Amino acid sequence: MSQKIKPSLSKGTRDFLPREVAKRNYIFETIKAVFRKYGFEQIETPAIERLETLTGKYGDEGDKLLFKILNSGDYLKDVPDEVLTTHNSQLATKHIAEKGLRYDLTVPLARYVVQHKSEITFPFKRFHIGPVWRADRPQKGRYQEFYQCDADVIGSTSLWNEVELTQIFLEVYKALKIPVTILVNHRLYLQRIGDFVKQGAITAEIIAAFDKCDKIGIDGVLNELSKYGLSQEELNLLRNVLSGTINYLNIEIQESEEGKKAHNDLSKFFGQFTNESAVIFYPALARGLDYYTGIIWEVVCNGVQMGSIASGGRYDNLTEMFGGQNLSGVGISFGIERIYDVMEELNLFPDTISQGVKILFVPREPAVEEFTYTQVQTLRDAGIGAEIFLGNVKKQKQFDYATAKGILYIAEIGQDEVASGVFRVKNISTREEIRQNIDELLHLFISQQ
Amino acid sequence: MSQKIKPSLSKGTRDFLPREVAKRNYIFETIKAVFRKYGFEQIETPAIERLETLTGKYGDEGDKLLFKILNSGDYLKDVPDEVLTTHNSQLATKHIAEKGLRYDLTVPLARYVVQHKSEITFPFKRFHIGPVWRADRPQKGRYQEFYQCDADVIGSTSLWNEVELTQIFLEVYKALKIPVTILVNHRLYLQRIGDFVKQGAITAEIIAAFDKCDKIGIDGVLNELSKYGLSQEELNLLRNVLSGTINYLNIEIQESEEGKKAHNDLSKFFGQFTNESAVIFYPALARGLDYYTGIIWEVVCNGVQMGSIASGGRYDNLTEMFGGQNLSGVGISFGIERIYDVMEELNLFPDTISQGVKILFVPREPAVEEFTYTQVQTLRDAGIGAEIFLGNVKKQKQFDYATAKGILYIAEIGQDEVASGVFRVKNISTREEIRQNIDELLHLFISQQ
Numbered sequence: 001m002s003q004k005i006k007p008s009l010s011k012g013t014r015d016f017l018p019r020e021v022a023k024r025n026y027i028f029e030t031i032k033a034v035f036r037k038y039g040f041e042q043i044e045t046p047a048i049e050r051l052e053t054l055t056g057k058y059g060d061e062g063d064k065l066l067f068k069i070l071n072s073g074d075y076l077k078d079v080p081d082e083v084l085t086t087h088n089s090q091l092a093t094k095h096i097a098e099k100g101l102r103y104d105l106t107v108p109l110a111r112y113v114v115q116h117k118s119e120i121t122f123p124f125k126r127f128h129i130g131p132v133w134r135a136d137r138p139q140k141g142r143y144q145e146f147y148q149c150d151a152d153v154i155g156s157t158s159l160w161n162e163v164e165l166t167q168i169f170l171e172v173y174k175a176l177k178i179p180v181t182i183l184v185n186h187r188l189y190l191q192r193i194g195d196f197v198k199q200g201a202i203t204a205e206i207i208a209a210f211d212k213c214d215k216i217g218i219d220g221v222l223n224e225l226s227k228y229g230l231s232q233e234e235l236n237l238l239r240n241v242l243s244g245t246i247n248y249l250n251i252e253i254q255e256s257e258e259g260k261k262a263h264n265d266l267s268k269f270f271g272q273f274t275n276e277s278a279v280i281f282y283p284a285l286a287r288g289l290d291y292y293t294g295i296i297w298e299v300v301c302n303g304v305q306m307g308s309i310a311s312g313g314r315y316d317n318l319t320e321m322f323g324g325q326n327l328s329g330v331g332i333s334f335g336i337e338r339i340y341d342v343m344e345e346l347n348l349f350p351d352t353i354s355q356g357v358k359i360l361f362v363p364r365e366p367a368v369e370e371f372t373y374t375q376v377q378t379l380r381d382a383g384i385g386a387e388i389f390l391g392n393v394k395k396q397k398q399f400d401y402a403t404a405k406g407i408l409y410i411a412e413i414g415q416d417e418v419a420s421g422v423f424r425v426k427n428i429s430t431r432e433e434i435r436q437n438i439d440e441l442l443h444l445f446i447s448q449q
Numbered sequence: 450m451s452q453k454i455k456p457s458l459s460k461g462t463r464d465f466l467p468r469e470v471a472k473r474n475y476i477f478e479t480i481k482a483v484f485r486k487y488g489f490e491q492i493e494t495p496a497i498e499r500l501e502t503l504t505g506k507y508g509d510e511g512d513k514l515l516f517k518i519l520n521s522g523d524y525l526k527d528v529p530d531e532v533l534t535t536h537n538s539q540l541a542t543k544h545i546a547e548k549g550l551r552y553d554l555t556v557p558l559a560r561y562v563v564q565h566k567s568e569i570t571f572p573f574k575r576f577h578i579g580p581v582w583r584a585d586r587p588q589k590g591r592y593q594e595f596y597q598c599d600a601d602v603i604g605s606t607s608l609w610n611e612v613e614l615t616q617i618f619l620e621v622y623k624a625l626k627i628p629v630t631i632l633v634n635h636r637l638y639l640q641r642i643g644d645f646v647k648q649g650a651i652t653a654e655i656i657a658a659f660d661k662c663d664k665i666g667i668d669g670v671l672n673e674l675s676k677y678g679l680s681q682e683e684l685n686l687l688r689n690v691l692s693g694t695i696n697y698l699n700i701e702i703q704e705s706e707e708g709k710k711a712h713n714d715l716s717k718f719f720g721q722f723t724n725e726s727a728v729i730f731y732p733a734l735a736r737g738l739d740y741y742t743g744i745i746w747e748v749v750c751n752g753v754q755m756g757s758i759a760s761g762g763r764y765d766n767l768t769e770m771f772g773g774q775n776l777s778g779v780g781i782s783f784g785i786e787r788i789y790d791v792m793e794e795l796n797l798f799p800d801t802i803s804q805g806v807k808i809l810f811v812p813r814e815p816a817v818e819e820f821t822y823t824q825v826q827t828l829r830d831a832g833i834g835a836e837i838f839l840g841n842v843k844k845q846k847q848f849d850y851a852t853a854k855g856i857l858y859i860a861e862i863g864q865d866e867v868a869s870g871v872f873r874v875k876n877i878s879t880r881e882e883i884r885q886n887i888d889e890l891l892h893l894f895i896s897q898q
Contacts, residue, residue: 007560007771010497010548015561017568018490018575025491036805037829039836041467041854042474046594047496047550047580048459048516067497070517070546072584076536084533087525097519099459101496111456112464119466121853123840126467131496135521145495158839160822167826272822322456356485373609373721377616380486387488390607391572404570405490 012136012144018405022353024147027339028129030175031149034168040127040151045108047131051100057107057321065134067144068097101133105150106318106331113154114324123156129336141337152331154318159265162295162314163272165332166279169299169310176339177348179302180309183282186266187292187313189248192259193241196252197234210242213284218242221284241283248281265295291315297332301342309335309342352406357385358445359425360402364414372413375423375438384445402428461585461593467854471802473596476788477578479624480598483617489576489600494557496580500549506556506770514583516593517546550582554599555767555780562603563773572605578785590786601780603767608714611744611763612721614781615728618748618759625788626797628751629758632731635715636741636762638697641708642690645701646683655687662733667691670733690732697730714744740764746781750791758784758791801855806834807894808874809851813863821862824872824887833894851877 009015016024032042054066076084079095102108105128113124129149138144151168153161166182173180190210194203205228209221216224221242222235230238240246246253248266253259266281273279287296294314301309312332319327343349359379363372372388379386387407389398402410411423425441426433436444458464465473481491503515525533528544551557554577562573578598587593600617602610615631622629639659643652654677658670665673670691671684679687689695695702697715702708715730722728736745743763750758761781768776792798808828812821821837828835836856838847851859860872874890875882885893 005501005771007502007564007773008499009495009564010499013495013497015495015565016493017565018492021491021493024493037832037834039806039834039854041805042470043467044465044470044473046458046462046464048462048582048594050457050459052454053456064521067521068519069550070519070542072513072516074536074538076533076538076541079536081534084525084536085530087523087528087533089523089525092525093519099516101518115456115458116464116466121850133497145497153839156839158818160818160837160839163822164837167829171829322454324456356490357488369607369609373612380616380620383486385486385488388609388613390602390605390609401570405488 010144012138012142014143014145019353023343023349024336024340026349026353027176027336027343028149031172031334032127032129034171034175035127035151038125038164038168040125043112043126043128044130045102045105045112045128047101047133048099049102049108049111051094051098053111054100054103054107058103062103065136066103067101067133067135068093069099069101071096071098103134104132105130105148106152107321109150109152109154110318110324111322113327114319114322117324122154123161124154125151126154127151141341143337147336149334149336150331151333152329154329155327156330157328159268159295161330162265162269165312165330166269166273166297169297169332170276170278172334173299176343178309178339178342178346180278180299181302182279183285183298183300184266184269184279184295185282185285186248186262186295187287188258188294189253189262189266189283190286192253192256192262193238195256195259196237197230198228202228206238207286210284211286211288213242218284244281244283247283269295287311287313291317294330304342304345306338306342309338311335355406355408357387357405357407358448359384359409359411359441360387360389360398360405360407361423362389362398362410362412364412368413368415368418371418375413378438379442379445382442382446384442384449399428459593461587461591463592463594468802472792472798473785473789475798475802476625476785476792477598480621480783481576481578483620483624484576484600487574487613487617489574492561492575492577493579494551494554494561494577496550496582497548498551498557498560500543500547502560503549503552503556507552511552514585515552516550516582516584517542518548518550520545520547552583553581554579554597555601556770558599558601558603559767559773560771562776563768563771566773571603572610573603574600575603576600590790592786596785598783598785599780600782601778603778604776605779606777608717608744610779611714611718614761614779615718615722615746618746618781619725619727621783622748625792627758627788627791627795629727629748630751631728632734632747632749633715633718633728633744634731634734635697635711635744636736637707637743638702638711638715638732639735641702641705641711642687644705644708645686646679647677651677656735659691659733660735660737662691667733693730693732696732718744736760736762740766742777743779753791753794755787755791758787760784804834804855804857806836806854806856807897808833808858808860808890809836809838809847809854809856810872811838811847811859811861813861817862817864817867820867824862827887828891828894831891831895833891833898848877 055063075096079092083091131145132148133145135144136142169182190207191203194200194206209224213221222238248263254263285296285298292313293316296313297311298308299310314330316328317326318329361372361376363369376386376388409425409427411425417423421437422435424433425436504512524545528541532540580594581597582594584593585591618631639656640652643649643655658673662670671687697712703712734745734747741762742765745762746760747757748759763779765777766775767778810821810825812818825835825837858874858876860874866872870886871884873882874885
């Protein structure tokens with residue numbers, strides 16, 4: 001332990017101070033309580049997965065962003081000479097790294113469901129909260145290690161799952177006091193719209209362009225698509241779709257199997273939210289990822305420029321990549337890091353969030369420490385958080401200590417207090433002082449709980 | 450996503466099923482509640498640390514067990530030719546891996562304290578619960594990814610911290626209903642004993658031999674030490690120490706500065722536990738690690754062969770390796786994985802542990818799904834966990850689903866129930882049936898909370 005080094009974090013990673021952990025826990029606990037009430041159960045999977053589980057699931061770009069773990073021991077021993085002499089990093093990787101860090105919680109879920117299918121009761125409603133890792137270039141708000149918070153239902157095609165997951169969005173954001181709008185669309189609706197333009201030849205391009213509507217606007221989307229040589233009629237149609245003049249209720253939409261499915265799903269879905277103005281049909285919502293096949297969501301915070309703070313959708317064949325039977329799933333994901341930022345910006349964290357300890361007792365001299373400790377322990381034995389100050393510093397430091405930890409009261413103990421058993425208990429924020437013995441204090445704190 | 454691979458875990462890692470997560474959470478929440486009551490605040494540090502932070506802190510053996518993360522991009526490009534052509538893994542590592550996974554929570558704590566010292570109020574009482582990673586050979590009960598659960602006080606030399614941490618041991622194990630004995634010793638006492646044998650020349654060897662006493666017994670320890678040519682008098686002395694005939698109260702012990710410190714600390718410490726038979730002086734307790742300098746603990750479970758289920762001690766100079774000022778610390782660590790095994794073995798987990806949902810409603814046909822969903826949502830809106838069964842399967846499967854999830858009641862909904870608003874609610878375990886409408890059910894469940 002002799003070599004001294006300057007302490008620093010690996011880039012794109014963070015430490016969390018106690019007050020930050022308390023706030024993050026407040027978000028996690030709020031979400032977990034709602035998940036549980038709706039019958040979702042928590043699972044855990046390891047941070048480390050086999051690279052063969054992870055590779056090829058996130059596209060070439062994603063593969064590059066996987067953190068790969070060096071094999072233990074003499075890992076270069078059996079690497080072919082020509083790989084090393086040519087410094088061929090790409091070829092070398094499969095010889096020297098078998099493991100990696102998970103990139104999201106979805107591929108581990110797929111592996112988990114196939115691997116444990118005999119131990120799972122279906123429909124499988126699980127939630128999972130934990131860190132994931134991506135070797136992205138770090139920038140403001142983007143980290144190499146960050147949390148995901150997912151709930152999914154696997155093995156049920158019922159649209160009531162979508163209704164339920166939307167209720168979860170509403171309930172979580174209501175509990176966190178974040179004003180939101182829930183944007184809803186259906187991948188088959190977008191698919192069906194594609195049918196009307198160049199006989200469906202550029203459906204994928206249309207969906208990709210719609211995905212940018214938030215950034216470039218309707219005109220930007222149409223301008224981007226115009227390079228495919230669309231007719232004026234086709235451009236008008238797309239403009240009407242994006243503005244909502246044409247929507248899933250139009251009769252033409254229903255004249256294909258996919259269109260009919262989109263119409264039925266969306267009609268039934270919105271039928272459950274007729275009194276809920278926060279849930280809206282949003283035709284430009286496309287969601288980047290390929291694998292969605294039904295209703296899709298994004299949640300945005302009203303009045304805060306932040307992008308989406310939650311998202312989700314229905315997908316098919318989650319488990320196919322691991323040889324599982326064809327299971328439909330639907331899931332949502334809360335953007336914890338952004339929710340944290342929104343709550344800071346809107347000042348939504350409760351004041352009392354880190355209040356584990358009610359009172360700090362400060363012994364004035366070593367001779368009264370034992371008496372002081374006994375008072376503290378009396379409160380603790382009754383379930384009250386209490387502390388004895390064991391630093392040897394100035395009075396201001398003791399106040400700072402109590403303030404920083406969100407402790408409500410402070411009481412100095414000297415020989416007088418030992419003799420009388422009565423303490424001058426100061427309220428840290430109001431500076432008001434009350435005189436109480438330990439029984440009175442105990443009752444006061446119990447009444448405050 | 451086309452290539453199908455058999456789903457499997459990386460060796461030494463684990464998935465956790467919902468019922469396992471619920472039990473682990475029960476342990477974590479119990480410990481956290483006690484930590485908080487005693488004024489410990491939670492922090493988080495990243496899983497990924499710079500290798501220069503980790504390397505050299507755990508000895509050569511530890512360095513080998515660090516998981517190292519391959520640099521991103523063309524990591525072989527600038528590795529010197531001679532390193533690669535000779536397949537020199539050891540030399541290559543520093544060129545191709547800058548990051549690693551944390552090996553414990555102690556070195557990250559040291560880094561954290563130095564890095565954030567201006568943001569921390571001292572004495573710093575923090576707890577940290579999280580996974581750590583070691584490239585150990587996996588075997589029964591030993592994993593490559595496992596949890597640690599630590600509480601430490603940094604920057605206070607007061608012995609009241611030791612008393613407090615011992616109270617935490619007692620309180621946690623009482624709450625978990627695990628019968629324990631807390632073994633206590635002092636590193637300076639062992640040091641002082643060393644003075645009496647060969648003028649202190651083999652003190653380190655004596656401590657190392659004492660550490661094995663649980664496995665090889667007193668005779669084994671003495672036999673091991675006899676190779677250093679001890680006199681009969683010295684062997685007798687060590688036998689008396691190990692059996693407790695000689696202890697920290699003996700006057701000879703106090704005739705050195707270290708011995709006096711050990712005597713004073715232990716006397717004051719045990720003075721606080723005179724009525725607590727679970728806290729005992731245990732002269733053979735040595736704790737393997739070098740860095741302890743004061744009182745040390747190990748906690749064992751009475752009647753279960755499991756090794757220690759918690760441990761700790763006082764140490765100096767935690768932060769010195771990162772250029773921090775000399776800060777004394779004292780900390781404890783709960784062996785979560787072993788506590789889990791003990792609780793399984795002694796059947797100590799409460800039955801109701803995963804009970805988030807009170808009732809499962811099963812719609813008999815699609816036409817009653819909306820009605821059923823409305824009933825479920827009515828309960829949820831009042832804070833009651835409830836589910837609608839959305840799988841399309843046999844009645845037995847519905848019961849299995851409810852049973853597996855620890856749901857208490859089940860109610861089938863058909864046209865009759867829609868018409869009358871009265872449900873036959875079956876208790877899953879007793880199979881008793883009651884007839885209730887939704888208001889009556891709501892009141893029943895609220896009264897049960």
